[in-house]
Amino acid sequence: MVGSVAFDTLKTPYGERKKILGGAATYFSLSASYFTDVRVVAVVGEDFTPENEAVMTKRGVDTRGIQHAKGKSFHWTGEYGENVNEAKTLNTELNVFETFQPSIPAEYNNSDYLFLANIDPVLQARVRDAMKDVKLVGGDTMNYWITGHRPQLAQMLKRVDVLLINDTETKMLAADNSLPRAARAVMDMGPRALVTKHGEYGATIFFRDGQFGTGHHPFRAPAMPIDEVRDPTGAGDSFAGGFMGYIASQGEINRRVLKHAMFYGSVMGSFAVERFGTERLQSLSREEIDERFNTFRELTHLD
Amino acid sequence: MVGSVAFDTLKTPYGERKKILGGAATYFSLSASYFTDVRVVAVVGEDFTPENEAVMTKRGVDTRGIQHAKGKSFHWTGEYGENVNEAKTLNTELNVFETFQPSIPAEYNNSDYLFLANIDPVLQARVRDAMKDVKLVGGDTMNYWITGHRPQLAQMLKRVDVLLINDTETKMLAADNSLPRAARAVMDMGPRALVTKHGEYGATIFFRDGQFGTGHHPFRAPAMPIDEVRDPTGAGDSFAGGFMGYIASQGEINRRVLKHAMFYGSVMGSFAVERFGTERLQSLSREEIDERFNTFRELTHLD
DSSP states (O other): OBOOOEEEEEEETTEEEEEEEEOHHHHHHHHHTTTSOOEEEEEEOTTOOHHHHHHHHTTTOEEEEEEEOSSOOEEEEEEEOSOTTOEEEEEEEOGGGGGOOOOOOGGGTTOSEEEEOSSOHHHHHHHHHHOTTOSEEEEOOOHHHHHHOHHHHHHHHTTOSEEEEEHHHHHHHHTOSOHHHHHHHHHHTSOSEEEEEOGGGOEEEEEOTTTTSSOSOOEEEOOOOOSOOOOOTTHHHHHHHHHHHHHHHSSOOSHHHHHHHHHHHHHHHHHHTTSSTTHHHHSOOHHHHHHHHHHHHHHHOOO | OBOOOEEEEEEETTEEEEEEEEOHHHHHHHHHTTTSOOEEEEEEOTTOOHHHHHHHHTTTOEEEEEEEOSSOOEEEEEEEOSOTTOEEEEEEEOGGGGGOOOOOOGGGTTOSEEEEOSSOHHHHHHHHHHOTTOSEEEEOOOHHHHHHOHHHHHHHHTTOSEEEEEHHHHHHHHTOSOHHHHHHHHHHTSOSEEEEEOGGGOEEEEEOTTTTSSOSOOEEEOOOOOSOOOOOTTHHHHHHHHHHHHHHHSSOOSHHHHHHHHHHHHHHHHHHTTSSTTHHHHSOOHHHHHHHHHHHHHHHOOO
């Protein structure tokens, strides 16, 4: 996976934290590490400590692709109000991330699965093209690229098998307020499947006709009704980690696998928000994950 | 069921209609009529025509409890923007509904199930007390009663087995922004189960501990990803009709029945919004309903 490693300074109704380890790459890697081997490509600054790196390596994450640059790491400052689905960004210091040029270690070349977290679509496309032999490419993007970098995003979308974005981004990308219609329009731009994330209401995967098997219906995974969403940061990246990690752990890619991946993605997202930062994702067990998977099944299955 | 029969003048992104038949009683009855016999208690004015009544009687609905009063029927005027979950009320003419005193025909006394649609909680409580032998009482309310009529609402809540309201109302009623915590607080006010409706994201039923069987988990039914929500009016009442109607069609009331009722409620809500007013609910078949039920199953079930 390629993405950002960052420090987050944030405030939620449950408290505040200063410069805690975050970033899409961190959340994604920790989450996916419960299912498969993970290799990260990212950039950090001189403020990134061996203790920070150990958070990932303890979970077996391969960090050889993390470049150490002069200067400071990406630093995001934001807060969440009562509506935990919406972050308010107070400050974004890109720092070393501003000039990030992903460099893929030779040891990563035989990777079968690739996830392009939310970075410049030009870089996403370049990484994808460098990884010729991957079986499946997942990708993320955000409103910034949708509104201001359309041509570059179009090139990236042609290179992604499964795009994972939220409802608002889906509607914005398609310029259509009907979610299922917007989903079809987005898939016409390239992705063979689209995962739209609904925050506390779960997520839906739409399939392009004839892709990943037959059938016309989308599939919806619930989110957990959680008493206290302490810190929503990284929920989407944790979802992506569970989703991609589970797929990578299976021998084949079909609708059945993708449906289960939706559940595992939702499960990992639900764990991530229970504590601040990556705390909860550092100390899970596969048993806890499967127990919650079964809870999700009970939550949605009639029999 | 007791509730309002109304005329609706409304505008949605798909068109506008003037004084079309609506009201909770109308949507609920038509929806429930596909599952069980329905008896209505309501009030209408002199502008309510035999053709209006025939919409209900054609579906076998017992309308002997509809009082005909001097004056005009309840008339709601409103519009929906791009966010179909939120209606903007432009005008409410209560007319004959303002002095509505529900009167229950003797022939209704042996009813086993009762639904109290959104009317004055004092009237809801009175109707519930008059129907001594019912097995299950469902009820609805709205922000107007929650903010301004708390003591009366408290009395009504003690008399309801299953309350069906939306997310915002649940959080408002409990004065708590955490949905599962708010749900528990609402059930502490009386209801043995709470159905919170999430609009386009479906609905969740929470159970009070030890009620309707064992288990700690809520249950979530999806909504249909629909290309065009032409008119969201009545979706909640159609949900309630499918929910209560299905329960009434079963011999017993347990979690399995309530879970299936959630699906049928969601199915009926999804049909209601496909066309303006009650049009779609007038012409359904049980086969279409069960076909969509199966679609909902495919939408959510892993296997």
